[in-house]
Amino acid sequence: MTKAPIRNAPGFTVPEPSARPGGTPDFSALNLKAQESVSRPDPACPPQDTHFIANSLIQVLNEEGQAKGPWDPKLSAKTLREGLHLMLKTRAYDDRMLKLQRQGKISFYVKCRGEEAIAIAAGMALHPDDMLFPAYRQQGLLFARGRDMIDMMCHCLSNARDNLKGRQLPVHYTWEEGRFFSISGNLGTQYPQAVGWAMASAARGEDTVTASWVGDGTTAEGDFHSACTLASVYQAPVILNVVNNQWAISSFSGIAGGQSATFAARGIGYGLATLRVDGNDFLAVYAATQWAAERARSGNGPTMIESVTYRADAHSTSDDPSRYRPKNEADAWPLGDPVERLKDHLIALGEWDEKRQTALIEALNKEVLASYKKAESFGTLRDGPLSPVPSIFEDVFAEQPWHLRRQRQDLGV
Amino acid sequence: MTKAPIRNAPGFTVPEPSARPGGTPDFSALNLKAQESVSRPDPACPPQDTHFIANSLIQVLNEEGQAKGPWDPKLSAKTLREGLHLMLKTRAYDDRMLKLQRQGKISFYVKCRGEEAIAIAAGMALHPDDMLFPAYRQQGLLFARGRDMIDMMCHCLSNARDNLKGRQLPVHYTWEEGRFFSISGNLGTQYPQAVGWAMASAARGEDTVTASWVGDGTTAEGDFHSACTLASVYQAPVILNVVNNQWAISSFSGIAGGQSATFAARGIGYGLATLRVDGNDFLAVYAATQWAAERARSGNGPTMIESVTYRADAHSTSDDPSRYRPKNEADAWPLGDPVERLKDHLIALGEWDEKRQTALIEALNKEVLASYKKAESFGTLRDGPLSPVPSIFEDVFAEQPWHLRRQRQDLGV
Amino acid sequence: MSTTARMTMIQAINSAHDVLMERDDRVCSFGEDAGYFGGVFGCTQGLQEKYGKTRVFDTPINEAAIIAMAIGMAANGMRPIAEIQFADYIFPGFDQVVSELTRLRYRTAGQYTAPLVLRTPCGGGIYGGQTHSMSPEAFFTHIPGLTILMPSNPYDAKGLLIAASESDDPVLIFEPKRLYNGPFDGDPHKPALGWSSHDQGLVPTGHYTVPIGKADIVRAGAALTVVAYGTMVHVALESARLAGIDAEIIDLRTLIPYDMETIAKSVNKTGRCVVLHEAPRTSGFGAELIAQIQEECFYALEAPVKRVTGWDTPYPHAHEWQYFPGQERVTRAMTETLEA
Amino acid sequence: MSTTARMTMIQAINSAHDVLMERDDRVCSFGEDAGYFGGVFGCTQGLQEKYGKTRVFDTPINEAAIIAMAIGMAANGMRPIAEIQFADYIFPGFDQVVSELTRLRYRTAGQYTAPLVLRTPCGGGIYGGQTHSMSPEAFFTHIPGLTILMPSNPYDAKGLLIAASESDDPVLIFEPKRLYNGPFDGDPHKPALGWSSHDQGLVPTGHYTVPIGKADIVRAGAALTVVAYGTMVHVALESARLAGIDAEIIDLRTLIPYDMETIAKSVNKTGRCVVLHEAPRTSGFGAELIAQIQEECFYALEAPVKRVTGWDTPYPHAHEWQYFPGQERVTRAMTETLEA
Numbered sequence A, B: 001m002t003k004a005p006i007r008n009a010p011g012f013t014v015p016e017p018s019a020r021p022g023g024t025p026d027f028s029a030l031n032l033k034a035q036e037s038v039s040r041p042d043p044a045c046p047p048q049d050t051h052f053i054a055n056s057l058i059q060v061l062n063e064e065g066q067a068k069g070p071w072d073p074k075l076s077a078k079t080l081r082e083g084l085h086l087m088l089k090t091r092a093y094d095d096r097m098l099k100l101q102r103q104g105k106i107s108f109y110v111k112c113r114g115e116e117a118i119a120i121a122a123g124m125a126l127h128p129d130d131m132l133f134p135a136y137r138q139q140g141l142l143f144a145r146g147r148d149m150i151d152m153m154c155h156c157l158s159n160a161r162d163n164l165k166g167r168q169l170p171v172h173y174t175w176e177e178g179r180f181f182s183i184s185g186n187l188g189t190q191y192p193q194a195v196g197w198a199m200a201s202a203a204r205g206e207d208t209v210t211a212s213w214v215g216d217g218t219t220a221e222g223d224f225h226s227a228c229t230l231a232s233v234y235q236a237p238v239i240l241n242v243v244n245n246q247w248a249i250s251s252f253s254g255i256a257g258g259q260s261a262t263f264a265a266r267g268i269g270y271g272l273a274t275l276r277v278d279g280n281d282f283l284a285v286y287a288a289t290q291w292a293a294e295r296a297r298s299g300n301g302p303t304m305i306e307s308v309t310y311r312a313d314a315h316s317t318s319d320d321p322s323r324y325r326p327k328n329e330a331d332a333w334p335l336g337d338p339v340e341r342l343k344d345h346l347i348a349l350g351e352w353d354e355k356r357q358t359a360l361i362e363a364l365n366k367e368v369l370a371s372y373k374k375a376e377s378f379g380t381l382r383d384g385p386l387s388p389v390p391s392i393f394e395d396v397f398a399e400q401p402w403h404l405r406r407q408r409q410d411l412g413v
Numbered sequence C, D: 001m002s003t004t005a006r007m008t009m010i011q012a013i014n015s016a017h018d019v020l021m022e023r024d025d026r027v028c029s030f031g032e033d034a035g036y037f038g039g040v041f042g043c044t045q046g047l048q049e050k051y052g053k054t055r056v057f058d059t060p061i062n063e064a065a066i067i068a069m070a071i072g073m074a075a076n077g078m079r080p081i082a083e084i085q086f087a088d089y090i091f092p093g094f095d096q097v098v099s100e101l102t103r104l105r106y107r108t109a110g111q112y113t114a115p116l117v118l119r120t121p122c123g124g125g126i127y128g129g130q131t132h133s134m135s136p137e138a139f140f141t142h143i144p145g146l147t148i149l150m151p152s153n154p155y156d157a158k159g160l161l162i163a164a165s166e167s168d169d170p171v172l173i174f175e176p177k178r179l180y181n182g183p184f185d186g187d188p189h190k191p192a193l194g195w196s197s198h199d200q201g202l203v204p205t206g207h208y209t210v211p212i213g214k215a216d217i218v219r220a221g222a223a224l225t226v227v228a229y230g231t232m233v234h235v236a237l238e239s240a241r242l243a244g245i246d247a248e249i250i251d252l253r254t255l256i257p258y259d260m261e262t263i264a265k266s267v268n269k270t271g272r273c274v275v276l277h278e279a280p281r282t283s284g285f286g287a288e289l290i291a292q293i294q295e296e297c298f299y300a301l302e303a304p305v306k307r308v309t310g311w312d313t314p315y316p317h318a319h320e321w322q323y324f325p326g327q328e329r330v331t332r333a334m335t336e337t338l339e340a
Ligand SMILES: Cc1ncc(C[n+]2csc(CCOP(=O)(O)OP(=O)(O)O)c2C)c(N)n1
Pocket: A137, A185, A186, A187, A214, A215, A216, A217, A218, A219, A245, A247, A248, A249, A311, A315, D032, D061, D085, D089, D092
């Protein structure tokens, strides 16, 4: 037997973020320098040709608000304005819902501030027939797909018009009509399901694509690996998105392994195509999604996309981030704010101005408030009306078996 | 919304091996060309410096039986002969145990034919204090650690001297004295446990290393991902081995994603150091293990090692491989037989000859048979004696609670 | 089609797949070694060749992935039948069952459903040791929204599998592997029997169903009621025969929703009851049955309801027959219940 | 140390960690958000600062990994206390509990053991919806080799956690999160109470244990026995008080191995019994208790044992109080049992 040199092991490492409350955040380790020169491989290329991008960053919008480089999707001004509109709508909705939670009108809420581009750009780049398996922070997809805001609010109010009959916590939307799957409270579970969905579509010869989203923290779950493995083995037409917003409640991305490799790099090990994209750059997210969708749709298999972004607000209404990260961390985030960046781009193109921006925000705030007034008229969790009580015994099985019938009777309803 | 070109999706892919029964196997896709030129990075290097090896192959023994290249561990002839001895011992043991299973003396058996180098070389390269979390096909580790063969047989016979009291299926060894963990029937479960063990060692400032093994098929399990994630986050002193023997019962490695990437490449996504090694090359496995152990021991973190090999025999005594792969596939395996290769090397060195080989095999067969005679004298599953019946109620808890006491009484023992 | 054939349970399960896949191209089938090879027990043999690789295929070794994939496919209009190689290995996928599969209809208020079948061989008696012998049904009976079946013979195995695949709910089928090739009455010393001479080994070759939720009274009797399922049905029959006890023996067949009507009717008649299962005793499914029986039949009961079960230990390898709740223990429980 | 202090259940759990870590450097603690932040409920707050990062740390979001890591550490001489953020999220780690943690001593014949504690908040009453309200204890009670505890107050929470960590067996502790900050008697319309005025909110600051396996008779009575644990203990007390029923109320505290001696003694005395839990009814832990009670106390029972439980559905969000087995249902069951 060989004798290894005896040294004192230094214990194991527990990763720490660059700063804690009171400290000065430093994101330089993330390697987020302007990368407009990242080349754009053919969407039908072998996965290996994309792997260099896992350690780079696809960016289109530069610091001057110009669209540059091979990934520029060259969208029309109309499309860009639509993107801005949808992002602002999402933001207006989020802000109102937070207030409502603070007022006790809804029991729980999750904002996506700073991450609006990820859902909106992807939602716009995908085909309406494509299937979505989102996590809870992609509410923008609903707006991109044109869901009625009142319906969304009714769900969050758990009222009589909630299409989920009050059974789910707010923000756990389902919208079958919009090909939007059910959001689970359990992290990551829908990721491998999305691959199964995609396989069924492919088996029927459909040309639709399935996309799913998880957070950086969720990549640690076994289901992440299940999805990657299935996608790799069966070459399903699926887009596996990782939204790296630097935080998972109080744990920074290093606790999910983010200091050892990028999340996009996870895909390399499975031979997936891998893209790493500036998640606060509407055009970059759009382009990456479009690339992956084209790849999947033409039978060239799955893509993993890491969108690098920052969770600018609390994790949820149950969270207080000032206890674990510097208050100004969002300001220090090198990739800016997705709304501001798209706005600046449109202004630079001469297709927008600050006045229209202000007016749009005002109009959206009004729309949101009006929607809320309407939604509230269908009830609130606190004051009702709710869906009928017997509904709690329904939909457990297709038909109610004897034991549930008895339990309903036992409750006297 | 963009309109993607409408094509007919081709359905999903189900990977197929190069040949089925009657066909001609072809392993060229595995890229197993002689690779003696793979450079050997410093064991303290950043993980990234090893990633090229994930798509290459560390080899020391060339086709002429010479040891070449930077990975040559330059072992003494004595050590090489010990390696050969241990591999042959493992093989002699395996062959006898298979016969015994066919005779109904033991209920189940798993051979490792063709994979002997993986366990023996690793077992020799590691320090005796290093901890082992093997799968069921690394019985060689027990021989490398000097376990008494009679004890091993008593376990497989489930007799009164089985150190597991007949509670486990044969080959599910445990040997605390030899720092050999308990083999679980559940695939992959011990892989993340090994990381936890390594963390505890490191936390106490010990300089021991922990090594674990899974098969190519098992890499698909969620626990594989758990282990990789933990190792990556905490930089534990652990060696994560993947034994890619091309098959998982009837499923070839492609069903675990092996056609999309090497298994070593899985480690890239977690930022682990990654080595891919000719698993039938005793010297290469030794060198890779030594490298990873040195790395871990000196506080430089985990390594993933894929050993490329071939399961030359049936999966287990319950299996019939002729139903799913060509009969001659083992012969077509480009990396040869590990025993033959080490023997040829020793002969080329002038340190061994065919006569000694024949004599050694004969001696080992005698030793195995004599051991078996002795082991059988302590009982067999069919004819007893077994461990005392009340022992089935012991070791469930540290102390027997009332309900187990009652159940024992109920059985009348 | 009214032809019948002699089938083992394996052949009957295979035939059910064949019938289903022939009739409905939404049905697909997969699992570890279940594609090309046709499963380690052969239940899906020949199907890949017949129906092609996108309908019958091998999966990676990841039970969570198998179930999740099945959920996604089922939600997207397929009717998957997935095999979990051994029931002992279903636990990596437990979360997908508890948190996802069985809640999808509920949490989406019916917008999405996952009508699929999970099949898995369970139970002991084959010297499989602690990881090839488990009877984990009780864990699943506590999950709202899951239909759970366990056939005890080829006829039921086929008829229940067809019914399961045609059901709009997710169904989990436990197949007692000790019964795959023949009935087993609990006596390991007898020569192994095949299904060829057993009534229930005669199976229609075409389509038929065995109703979900209906127990089968396999022996009518007046002295006491025995509630059993899977292998224990055969152990109960033989034990009663040997002891000359006029037991009414109920083969539950469906565990959830269980046929309480049949059970209560019998217990109200006999006044005595014994419940059997291979799984460990504490919080086994027998506990549920007994809790319900004592509630519904309290005033008819003349003796406490006894359970004969596996012990509260892992399934030991060498002492298989000291663990398995065999004829001696079943007979003793029946006798004690009659004398109580 | 004989000083005491007023503590919430959270503070009591935190104090137990502190006492344990101070005395024994093998004790370490980890979980999702449990390191720097001190846990989403604050149970491990301040400990990382005090004991350092290799003893108290954050983990990746992977419950299987957390449990597996804890097993490896425990087998290698540590005494880990791992937090699973919500009991609803324990299922990805179910396999590590069923197949590994609880079998290690057995399958190695004592060569390796994994003495560790898993803690997890459970139960409803906080409008958490179906993924923050589960009471999954029954699943675990069917696993041989696992000690299972559920405290109903700060005193027991601390004493049981210390006993658990000092036990040589793996222990799973369910902490009813509705009780973290104060007792809850099932009436959501009353203003929330703190622990400050509750007897069991007075907690020794130092080391003490509450014995594993011993139930607590929280109210002596003659009319009937109520077996409860966790939040339901408080619901039972208040329901009996309001209804003026002389119930003997047993707080089980330990679910496995449960204190059958205390239960049987009480039921043999009162002749009537009601069992309560928040979890769904079918195959809930109440079934096990009832099966055992009817077996041991058959001739003393004057009425069927009733169970009051959650429904066999996922935990609905908006209809929280129609799901939760509250005072009205508990009172009705007691009354019916008295009148039966
Ligand atoms: C299986 C599971 N474990 C734990 C949780 C609790 N939890 C909810 S959100 C969250 C953090 C998720 O972080 P990330 O994946 O990065 O998504 P983000 O919130 O940043 O969008 C945790 C731990 C859960 N919901 N499910």
